[in-house]
Amino acid sequence: MIEIDPDICVLCGLCTGVCPPDAMELTAERLVVHSNCTDCGWCVPYCPVGAIRGGRPVPRRLRAPA
Numbered sequence: 001m002i003e004i005d006p007d008i009c010v011l012c013g014l015c016t017g018v019c020p021p022d023a024m025e026l027t028a029e030r031l032v033v034h035s036n037c038t039d040c041g042w043c044v045p046y047c048p049v050g051a052i053r054g055g056r057p058v059p060r061r062l063r064a065p066a
Contacts, residue, residue: 001039001054004031008051015043015052 009031016024016031023037031051041055 002033002037002041002043003053004033005051005053006030008049009047010049010051012048014046014048018042018046 011026011031013026016022016026019037020040020042021036021038023034024043025032025034039055041057044052044055
C-alpha cells in the first residue's frame with residue numbers, strides 16, 4: 001500500500017500527474033491517496049523529497065529522471 005509521510009511531503013503535486021488510476025488528490029493541507037490506488041508504485045520515484053513509500057518496484061529504465 002502506498003503511504004505518504006505528511007511530515008516530509010511538500011505538496012508539490014508531481015505524483016498526482018503520473019498516477020495511472022488518478023488515485024491521488026492534492027488538497028491545501030495534504031496529499032490524499034484514494035481507494036482506487038492500485039499500488040503500482042509509479043508515484044514513488046517522482047517524489048523529490050522521498051515522502052512516498054510502498055508500491056511495487058518500478059523498473060530502472062522506466063523511473064523518473066534524477
